[in-house]
Amino acid sequence: MVPASAAVSHQSSLQVALRRLSAIKLDIGRSPSSSLALSTKAGTMSTSSKNPQRAPWRDILDSQLKQTAAYDFTVATVGYDAQQRPVPRLRTCGCRGFFPELELNPKGQEAMDQQVEGGGNPPVFESDMLSFTTDPRMEKLSQLESSGHAVEAVFWLKDLMTQWRIKGTAYVIGDPSGEDSQIEKSSRTEISKALRVKGGADSDVAKWTWQNAVTKYFANHSPVARGFFRNPPPGQPKSSTTSQSDLKLGQKVLDLYDPVARANFRVVVIRPEQVECLDLTDQENAKRWNWTLVDGDDGSQWDEIELWP
Numbered sequence: 001m002v003p004a005s006a007a008v009s010h011q012s013s014l015q016v017a018l019r020r021l022s023a024i025k026l027d028i029g030r031s032p033s034s035s036l037a038l039s040t041k042a043g044t045m046s047t048s049s050k051n052p053q054r055a056p057w058r059d060i061l062d063s064q065l066k067q068t069a070a071y072d073f074t075v076a077t078v079g080y081d082a083q084q085r086p087v088p089r090l091r092t093c094g095c096r097g098f099f100p101e102l103e104l105n106p107k108g109q110e111a112m113d114q115q116v117e118g119g120g121n122p123p124v125f126e127s128d129m130l131s132f133t134t135d136p137r138m139e140k141l142s143q144l145e146s147s148g149h150a151v152e153a154v155f156w157l158k159d160l161m162t163q164w165r166i167k168g169t170a171y172v173i174g175d176p177s178g179e180d181s182q183i184e185k186s187s188r189t190e191i192s193k194a195l196r197v198k199g200g201a202d203s204d205v206a207k208w209t210w211q212n213a214v215t216k217y218f219a220n221h222s223p224v225a226r227g228f229f230r231n232p233p234p235g236q237p238k239s240s241t242t243s244q245s246d247l248k249l250g251q252k253v254l255d256l257y258d259p260v261a262r263a264n265f266r267v268v269v270i271r272p273e274q275v276e277c278l279d280l281t282d283q284e285n286a287k288r289w290n291w292t293l294v295d296g297d298d299g300s301q302w303d304e305i306e307l308w309p
């Protein structure tokens, strides 16, 4: 928990940071081109792409999240009712930070070291995309598929008196059949477009795999939480579901490649297109900023605008 005084001092530094970031944003938009070669289970996929611009809001949100004990966010998708009218659907999810730079807990790292060659991926990529994990048997994934991947996520960081809204498109990875699945294949393609190669890491790009990226998220769950992915089908009536020996509550999963749990495990990656920050620290002088990703001649750029709150 951040004491109120620290929150206030952070807020004034937020305002300074926003001004500074605004001033330098034209420079950081001109990152060098990089060749991304993302290895997949099926082989190596190479794309020649520009390193996308680092979003001006990213480090501010990142620093605020790091000051928050646990950061759940509300994730909204669009569903359709029986008359095919669009309906908003919202739920709480545990935000897992910026893809793919999940900070593993010590037990998760131990599991990766023991079960995954080389302990997992080299730290090659970073991005401005937020991530969470889920079960494809839940409704949100079919809602993403039927709504053009539309998503909005919101954080209310009460200790910092700040709300963040992140609107964009969400892509799902982790299908065990890899790129034999069209959804997995197109998700990887879309996510790749917004990955940045970290400085000096180009030589390690070919060692990075999508499977290891997803396994790291699975490893970051406790054995009991991994067991959720061996639960009976979420959201289905108990009365109409026949029991299966491998799907029951309260299981512990130690094997990072447990086939039943991994079949029900996915990582959702949100590619932001519009971000809004509402700072209510000073109630008499609330602040609101909006950043919108716009396509320019030399790639996408973030436009920043200060709004009336």
Ligand SMILES: Cc1cc2nc3c(=O)[nH]c(=O)nc-3n(C[C@H](O)[C@H](O)[C@H](O)COP(=O)(O)O)c2cc1C
Pocket (backbone or CB within 6 Å): 072, 089, 090, 091, 092, 093, 094, 095, 132, 133, 134, 135, 138, 139, 140, 141, 235
């Ligand atoms: C504190 C908290 C954290 C949660 N974290 C997640 C999560 O990370 N991923 C997830 O799919 N559901 C999570 N849930 C459950 C969801 O809120 C929701 O019940 C579930 O995802 C089914 O939603 P859907 O059928 O609309 O997809 C969490 C719930 C709570 C209360």
